[in-house]
Amino acid sequence: MDLRLLFQAIVSGLLTGGVYALIGVGLNLIFGVMKIINFAHGSLLMLGMYCTYWLFTFFKIDPYLSLAITVPLLFLIGAIIQKFLIHPIMEYPEDNQLVLTMGVMLFLENLALFLWGPDFRTVKVSYVGTVISLFTLRINLLRIIAFAGGLLLAFLLYIFLKKTDMGKAIRASSEEREGASAVGISVKRVHLISFGIGTACVGAAGTLMTPFFYLSPHVGHLFLLTAFMVVVLGGMGSFVGAIIGGFVIGATESLGAVIFPGSIGQIVPFSLFIIILLFKPTGLVGK
Amino acid sequence: MSRVRKGDPIRKLSYSLAFLAAACVLFFGPHFLSSYLLHVVILILYFSFLGSAWSIVSGYAGQFSFGHSAFFGVGAYASSLLYMKSGISPWIGMLVGAILAAGLGGFIGYLTFRYKLKGACFALATFAFSEMLRTIALNWSLTGKAMGILIPLTEGGSFQDFQFISKLPYYYIILFMVLAVLLVSYGLDRSKLGYYFKAIKEDEEAAGSLGINILKYKIIALVMSAFFTALGGTFYAQYMFYIDPDITFGTNVTIEMIVRTMLGGAGTVFGPLIGSAVLESVSEVMRSFLGEYKGLHIMFYATILILVMIFFPYGLMGLLRKRRP
Numbered sequence: 001m002d003l004r005l006l007f008q009a010i011v012s013g014l015l016t017g018g019v020y021a022l023i024g025v026g027l028n029l030i031f032g033v034m035k036i037i038n039f040a041h042g043s044l045l046m047l048g049m050y051c052t053y054w055l056f057t058f059f060k061i062d063p064y065l066s067l068a069i070t071v072p073l074l075f076l077i078g079a080i081i082q083k084f085l086i087h088p089i090m091e092y093p094e095d096n097q098l099v100l101t102m103g104v105m106l107f108l109e110n111l112a113l114f115l116w117g118p119d120f121r122t123v124k125v126s127y128v129g130t131v132i133s134l135f136t137l138r139i140n141l142l143r144i145i146a147f148a149g150g151l152l153l154a155f156l157l158y159i160f161l162k163k164t165d166m167g168k169a170i171r172a173s174s175e176e177r178e179g180a181s182a183v184g185i186s187v188k189r190v191h192l193i194s195f196g197i198g199t200a201c202v203g204a205a206g207t208l209m210t211p212f213f214y215l216s217p218h219v220g221h222l223f224l225l226t227a228f229m230v231v232v233l234g235g236m237g238s239f240v241g242a243i244i245g246g247f248v249i250g251a252t253e254s255l256g257a258v259i260f261p262g263s264i265g266q267i268v269p270f271s272l273f274i275i276i277l278l279f280k281p282t283g284l285v286g287k
Numbered sequence: 288m289s290r291v292r293k294g295d296p297i298r299k300l301s302y303s304l305a306f307l308a309a310a311c312v313l314f315f316g317p318h319f320l321s322s323y324l325l326h327v328v329i330l331i332l333y334f335s336f337l338g339s340a341w342s343i344v345s346g347y348a349g350q351f352s353f354g355h356s357a358f359f360g361v362g363a364y365a366s367s368l369l370y371m372k373s374g375i376s377p378w379i380g381m382l383v384g385a386i387l388a389a390g391l392g393g394f395i396g397y398l399t400f401r402y403k404l405k406g407a408c409f410a411l412a413t414f415a416f417s418e419m420l421r422t423i424a425l426n427w428s429l430t431g432k433a434m435g436i437l438i439p440l441t442e443g444g445s446f447q448d449f450q451f452i453s454k455l456p457y458y459y460i461i462l463f464m465v466l467a468v469l470l471v472s473y474g475l476d477r478s479k480l481g482y483y484f485k486a487i488k489e490d491e492e493a494a495g496s497l498g499i500n501i502l503k504y505k506i507i508a509l510v511m512s513a514f515f516t517a518l519g520g521t522f523y524a525q526y527m528f529y530i531d532p533d534i535t536f537g538t539n540v541t542i543e544m545i546v547r548t549m550l551g552g553a554g555t556v557f558g559p560l561i562g563s564a565v566l567e568s569v570s571e572v573m574r575s576f577l578g579e580y581k582g583l584h585i586m587f588y589a590t591i592l593i594l595v596m597i598f599f600p601y602g603l604m605g606l607l608r609k610r611r612p
Contacts, residue, residue: 037407085593092600094406095351099549100596102542107589113582217582221538225418228411264426270419277412278402 004136009258010251011137017250018147019205023223024230024242025154026201032174032237033194036086037094039101041227042220043108044199048074048206049215050112056123056210063123063211064145070207071200078199079192086195087188105220112217120214128211146208153204154243157197161239170194174237202227226253229273235283244284248272317458325454331560331567332461333522337540338548338559339468340515345545346554347475348508349488350405354413355544357395357420358388358513360535362520364424367436367530370448377449381521385514392513396506405491414538421536435531438524449525457526464522465560468515472556484508488554516544546588550595552602561603566591 027041051070055061061069081104089096130141161167173180173190181187213219230249234241249269256265276283317325337359345351365387366380399412424430444451451457475481483504486494495501524530534540551562566588573584599605 037410085597088597089600092596095345095549095553096596096600098351098353098407098410099545100593102545103589103592103596106542106546107586107593110582110585110589114580114586118581224538225414228414232408232411262426262432263422266422267419270415270422274398274412274415277404277408277415278398281402281404281408 005258006255008137009254011139012143013251013254014247015139015143015147015250016254017247018150019208019246020150020226020230020250021243021246022150022154022205022208023202023227024234024246025157025239026198026205027227028198028231028234028237028239028242029157029170029194029201030198031231033170034086034090034191036097036101037228038198039098039224040081040104040108041198041202042222042224043105043112044074044078044220045202045206045209045223046112046215046217046220047077047108048203049210049213049219050116051203052207052210053121053123053215056125063125063207064149067149067204067207070203074203075196075200077203079196081199082192082195087191090191109217109220116217118217120216122214123210125211140212142212146212149208150205150246151243153201157201158239166190166193226269229269231283232273232281233276233283235285238283238285241283241285248284313462317455322454325458327567327571329454329458329461329526331563332458332465333519333526334543334547334567335560335563336461336465336468336522337516337519337544338551338563339465339472340512340519341544342472342512342548342553342555342559343475343484343515344505344508344512346548346552346558347472347481347488348484348505349554350400350505350508351407351410352413352509352512353410353538353541353545354395354415354417355512355516356536356538356540357413357417358392358516359520359523359540360417360420360424360530360532361388361391362517363524363530363535364430364436364520365517366449366521367438367524368429371436371439376447377521377525378447381449381518384521385517388517388520389510389514392509393506396509397502400502400505400509414541417536417538417541421532424532424536430532433532435529435534436524438528438530440528449521450528457522461522464518469556469560471511471515476556480504480507485554546592548602550592550602552604555602555604558602558604565603 023041023045027038030036030038030041048070051073052063052066055066055069056063085100085104086097089100125142127141132139132141132144161171169180169185169190170193172183173185173187174194177187180190226249230245231242232245233248234243234245249272252269252272253266256268257263259265260267317328320328337355341352341355362381362384365384366377369375369380369383370377395413395416399409404412425433430436441448441450444453446456475484483494483499486497486499487501487504491501520535523535547562547566548559549562550566551560552558569591570584570588573587577583577587595602
């Protein structure tokens with residue numbers, strides 16, 4: 001095995017990991033605060049991608065500038081889903097919550113199919129082929145931007161959670177729901193904002209990926225298990241864990257793809273995921 | 288007296304008559320249906336069969352699986368490969384597939400339940416297993432990779448090859464399968480085994496402290512469920528004559544099972560049948576009106592699903608009878 005190829009694979013995996021981290025951070029926030037496993041997460045990613053696509057196609061807005069629109073829009077969509085669909089069943093059995101988010105997923109995917117058809121689409125920006133050479137590595141600029149953007153947004157969210165009152169309220173409710181509401185935090189509002197932020201994160205991740213990935217109504221399926229893997233690997237409810245999980249999954253995926261022929265390399269992250277679930281369900285970082 | 292005595296002859300007679308009438312409709316009714324309607328009825332029965340199979344572990348024993356496509360795919364591929372490569376009758380392949388799937392269920396069950404995965408973690412672990420199998424099927428030359436398997440047709444159909452020109456034989460086969468799985472569900476509602484399952488679902492720790500071997504009964508539930516699910520996989524392969532990794536091992540199969548069962552009511556005898564009947568009829572009617580708008584009919588049924596989850600958490604069956612305490 002060519003060592004340079006392995007090194008290249010690890011680096012490109014880590015770059016993808018930056019986007020996975022952002023997807024995972026969003027899913028994890030929702031899980032941490034509401035204890036809900038959100039099966040619609042992949043389809044929300046898809047919505048973010050389409051949003052970027054249409055802004056680019058119709059208004060020639062650069063995909064990265066479209067973040068200014070996709071992020072608030074996805075926040076709003078997330079808040080609406082939380083207010084009208086998730087909130088009414090917060091106290092129901094877990095199975096119902098899972099199936100409800102599955103219903104949301106089916107709805108969104110088929111909404112996209114209905115509105116925009118099943119075609120695969122791509123966004124072609126003028127700088128698509130720009131490659132940066134670093135030592136012996138050759139890296140596509142778009143992936144570096146996605147990596148940096150993903151980490152930057154995750155970092156901003158981290159600051160928000162640590163420094164602002166709302167952020168503190170979110171962290172308090174994720175640790176102790178009753179206690180938080182006892183000290184006067186409006187848990188309902190916290191849930192609304194958390195789901196909104198979680199959705200905005202995955203929407204932003206969608207935007208960052210659009211320039212180098214295809215989109216279709218069912219593209220979310222590709223990232224659904226990945227998102228869960230990132231979250232479980234790092235530790236459910238752990239912010240730093242999701243970031244680390246993103247890198248680990250990104251790197252193992254990419255290494256698996258280089259070492260094994262075809263897509264059989266996918267088995268590597270799947271196995272890692274199952275092993276972590278079995279032997280350390282709290283994740284790498286979790287307590 | 289408000290309650291009629293059990294031995295009341297009139298009541299007994301009316302029950303028998305209703306039973307006889309239902310049997311007549313089920314047996315002779317399909318002869319009068321058009322090919323299209325018969326297809327719809329077969330789909331209703333087929334999804335209800337899968338739903339009931341899923342419900343054994345996820346409804347009765349309360350372990351929510353999101354990876355049942357693994358068992359479905361094993362059933363579909365086992366019978367198809369045996370038939371295609373060595374000419375073994377799909378009937379035997381069906382049994383082989385079911386036994387393999389049961390073994391896989393035992394393996395997954397042992398691993399996950401031994402390490403006390405439950406709720407979302409169990410769902411995610413089963414999801415990962417099914418995706419693993421999908422990846423293997425996509426990359427293995429034996430399973431035809433992404434091309435899938437086109438089942439070679441026998442001219443004029445043949446019972447031995449599980450191939451028929453008319454849809455009627457398929458109807459009787461799936462009807463028989465549904466009756467069998469309903470009988471099992473009915474048994475679970477009344478047997479010691481079923482009570483163990485329910486006890487585990489309601490309160491695992493309490494069940495354990497009463498001396499129920501939790502690990503053993505959870506595994507039994509998953510093995511039974513996997514066995515039946517695989518039978519459905521073979522039926523699908525022989526009805527459609529084509530399988531590929533995404534169709535069989537993909538998440539869609541799992542979602543189809545879950546959606547219909549939860550709509551009707553998981554862990555009830557007739558829930559999956561009712562859920563499947565309602566969803567399939569609604570979906571067919573919508574499709575005939577809105578067929579040209581791709582996706583609209585599924586949006587419609589996703590909406591129904593969401594509304595039922597919010598307003599009737601125990602499914603449509605929950606409407607018919609009082610909530611269990």
